[in-house]
Structure formats: structure tokens, C-alpha cells
Amino acid sequence: MTRNLTVSAFFAFLGAAVATLGLRYGESPTASAQEGFRARRDVREAADSYTAEERTSIGVYERANPSVVHIMTSSAPRESLFFFEPPARGSGSGSVLDRAGHILTNYHVVEGADEIAVTFSDGFRATAALVGIDSVSDVAVLKVTAPPSRLTPLPLGDSTNLRVGQRVYAIGNPFGWEGTMSEGIISSLNRTLPSRQHRTIKSMIQIDAALNKGNSGGPLLDSRGRMIGMNTAIASQSGDSAGIGFAIPANTLGRIVPQLIESGRVARPSIGISAVVPRDGGLLVAIVTLGGPADRAGIQGFELVTETLRRGGSLYQVRRIDRESADLIVAVEGKDVKTLDDFLSQVESRQPGDRLRLTIRRDGKEQQVVVALEKAS
Numbered sequence: 001m002t003r004n005l006t007v008s009a010f011f012a013f014l015g016a017a018v019a020t021l022g023l024r025y026g027e028s029p030t031a032s033a034q035e036g037f038r039a040r041r042d043v044r045e046a047a048d049s050y051t052a053e054e055r056t057s058i059g060v061y062e063r064a065n066p067s068v069v070h071i072m073t074s075s076a077p078r079e080s081l082f083f084f085e086p087p088a089r090g091s092g093s094g095s096v097l098d099r100a101g102h103i104l105t106n107y108h109v110v111e112g113a114d115e116i117a118v119t120f121s122d123g124f125r126a127t128a129a130l131v132g133i134d135s136v137s138d139v140a141v142l143k144v145t146a147p148p149s150r151l152t153p154l155p156l157g158d159s160t161n162l163r164v165g166q167r168v169y170a171i172g173n174p175f176g177w178e179g180t181m182s183e184g185i186i187s188s189l190n191r192t193l194p195s196r197q198h199r200t201i202k203s204m205i206q207i208d209a210a211l212n213k214g215n216s217g218g219p220l221l222d223s224r225g226r227m228i229g230m231n232t233a234i235a236s237q238s239g240d241s242a243g244i245g246f247a248i249p250a251n252t253l254g255r256i257v258p259q260l261i262e263s264g265r266v267a268r269p270s271i272g273i274s275a276v277v278p279r280d281g282g283l284l285v286a287i288v289t290l291g292g293p294a295d296r297a298g299i300q301g302f303e304l305v306t307e308t309l310r311r312g313g314s315l316y317q318v319r320r321i322d323r324e325s326a327d328l329i330v331a332v333e334g335k336d337v338k339t340l341d342d343f344l345s346q347v348e349s350r351q352p353g354d355r356l357r358l359t360i361r362r363d364g365k366e367q368q369v370v371v372a373l374e375k376a377s
Contacts, residue, residue, distance in 0.1 A: 056223050060169050061181050063225040066121050067096045067154035068218060070173040071105055071128070071142075073113035093172035093218030094118065094142065095154045095227060102261055103142040104253070105217030106232055107133045110140050118144050121179055132260030136199050137252065138232055141260040154219055157226030159249035162186055162205065170209045170231050170245070172218030184209030184243075193233060193246055200341050204246045205229045211245035220247040229253075269352045269373035273299065276340060282330040282361065283343055284323070297371040299360070300327050330366060331359040347373065 050058065073090040092109030096102075103118060110116055116128040128142040169183045188206040195201045205220065211234045220229035229247030236244070259266050272292020276283040288294050288301040303322040308315055329337060332346040333356065350356060352375035360369055 057169065057181075057183060060221055060223065060225045061171065064154060064169075064171055064219065064221055064227075065179050065181070066152040068121065068171045068179065069094045069096065069103060070119040070176075070178045071103075071109055071217060072117045072119070073110055073115065075112055075114045088112070091173060091176050091214045092216045093214065093231070095217075095219045095230070096151050097141070097257065097261075098153050099148045099151045101144045101146055101151060102131065103128060103144060104230065104257060105140050105142060106230065107135050107138045107140040109217045110142065111135075116142060118142070119178065120146075120150055122150070124150050132264035134256055134260060134266045136195055137201055137248065137256055137266070138195060139230070139248065139253065139256050139260065141257060155226050156254060157222055157224075157228040157250050159205070159228050159251045162189060162228060162249070164188060167223055168205075168207055168209055168228070169221040169223075170207070170211060170215060170218060170247075171221065172211075172215035172231060174210075174212035174214040176214055182210040187244070191246060198340065199344065201232075201248065202345065203249050203252060204232075205249055207245045207247060208243045209245060210243070215245075267352070268348045268376050269350050269354065270376035271347050271356065271371055271373055272296075273301075275301075276329070276343065278339065279328060282328045283337055283340065285327045285329060293371045293374050297369050299358070299369060299371070300325055300362070302326050328361040329358055330361055333357050334359070352376075 071092045071094045073092075075088045090109065090113065092105055094103045094105035094109075097104050110130060110133075113130075116130065117125060118128045119125045124146065126144040126146050128144045131141040131143045133140045164186050166186045167183065168186055169181055171179070171181045174180055184207055186205060187208050190202070191204040191206045193201045193204050205228070207220065209220075211231055215231050216233070218231045219227040220231050222228050228250045230253060231245060231247045233246045234244060235246070256266055270289075270293065272289040272294040273285055273287070274289055275286040277286050278284075285294075285299055285301040288299055303325045305320055305322045307318050307320065309318055329343065331337060332343065335342075335346065337343045337346065347356065350373055352373055354373050356371050356373060358369045358371060359366055361367075
């Protein structure tokens, strides 16, 4: 009797253990353990099938791609002398900035567009409106109306400590092929590219990752998936990738984008000089804005001189421009200026209210003049 109770208790305990293990009736404990082992082995084998470098690339793509959009533009037909020109269409890339729907891209991607459409990585499509542009730096911000769940902001990184040789990744839509990633290294830093209005974009990142038509406006990423720049241009004789691409650094974007979102434009300081003429050794001041910062500081431009002349028995007046009285700007804060871009770059790197020290040459002698910058109107 005691033995029977003992055996019964043992089988009750065994049944409870089987139930605890989650085994079904008729299932072998050994088979279940084997299935679990195989599942764990498959996971390990999947992980082992990629190198550490490949896992980094895969991770960057999977984290960043939901934040990258395909931008398509079109402009209305233009009437010419004999016919209507067909609508112009364009394509580029962009990055989601926030859950409010702001999209970052290049100005040249959306320049002249009448309609802008944005397609997300999951196929969702929305119409975009232009929020702000800065043609000098080739930056534009768009805005779409979309559910917050579809908006995955891309973290903006820091471009201060970038190094030549650092691995980088570019995601975009070359030739309309959405969600395409290429990778390479930073080939050089602090490159300068020509921009609009005879200006230059400075501190550009040069990369060897493949960029093609349609990549413009897409993100340049570091190995942690942070946006360290915006892909903007390539150097190529054919128009296709030649292994020389350029991106606007994240720190430049960080200064420009908030202003575009807030006011639609970049508030640059004004020095109150409307025109200069390049000369050997500097820039000759042509036009000074009356009552502006330079005028208040005593900077002199061209002078309109009226002279009275006699011809025969008649007197008449002649007006001419006197260039001899104009100041020659030699340097700004001790740095030589030889072009308009040199000069404007020095001015625009400051803030309204900052004081700028100019070295000018007047009547053959150099002197220092301090100008207090003001907000451009």
C-alpha cells in the first residue's frame, strides 16, 4: 500500500514536471529539446554567416533606411513661341528630420518645382510643401502631412571630428532606384565647391562612395547610422559616379535648418556694402548703403562728382564717378580677401551685432576700421 502511494506520487510529480516544460501529450521531451537546440543553432549560424563589417553595414541600412525618402518633382508646361513644352520632372532624395513632417534635401532638387511628392520606404506617398530654402548653401526644407508612425527622424550627428579614411554610407534613390545604399570612405575634408550667385560652399566632405543622379539630398551616415552630412554633388565628366562625391557637413546643416524651419530663410548679417570691385591686393568698395554699418564706420565707396565745364560761351555740368576716393579692403580680421566670396564668407560666419575689423587702404596708407554688423533686411 505504501509502495503504491509512493509510485503514484512519483508519477504525479513527473506529470507536473512535463506540464511545466510545456510538453504536449505524446510529445517526446528529447524532440522538443532538439528543436530548441536547432533554433538556437540557426540563429548562431545566421549571425556567423556575416562578417563584423557586413553586420555594421546591415545595421546602418536597417536603422536609417526608414528615414530616407524619394522626392519627385514636376513643373507645369511652359508656353514657348510655337508650342507648349512638356512638364519637367526631377528626382532626388531626402531625410526625415522630425515627427512634424519636415524633410531635408538639396535646394537644387526642388528648384523651380510646381509639385513635390515624397515617397517613404514603405511605399506611403505624400505631397510636400516648400518650407524654406537657402540657395547659397544649396539646402531646402520641405514638409509633409503624414501619420507620426510613418515618420522616423534621422539623428543628426557631429561632423567636427570626422577623419580621412573613416567609413561612410550613402542611402538614396539613384536613377529612381529607391532605398539604394553605397559605402566607402572619407577621401578628404574641407573641400570647396562653387555654388549659386558666384559663391562657394565650404567645408565639404569628399567621399568615394558611389553617388549618382538621384542621390542628391540623401544622408551621408557614419557607422552608427548618424547623419554626418547631406550628399550634394559629384565630380564627373560623364554625369555618373566617378568615385568623387561631396556632402554638406552636419554642423553646417545644424546652423541652417533651424532657421529655415522657423522663418523660411537664413538670417545673415549685413555689413552695408552693396558692391565691390576686385583689384590687385583686395576689393575696392563701390557702393556703401547710406546709413548702414559700413557708412556709420566711415567706409568710403565711389563718389559721384558733378563738375561745371565751359565750352565756348556756355557753361554746362558733367557728372562722373570718382574711384580714387574709394577704400580698398585688404583684409578682414587679419585674413586677406581677394574675392567677393572671401569677403562674404568672413561676414556671414558672424552674427548680427558682432564687430568686424577691416584693414583698408586709403590714400596709399593702411588703417583699421571696426564695423558693427546688423541683421540683413
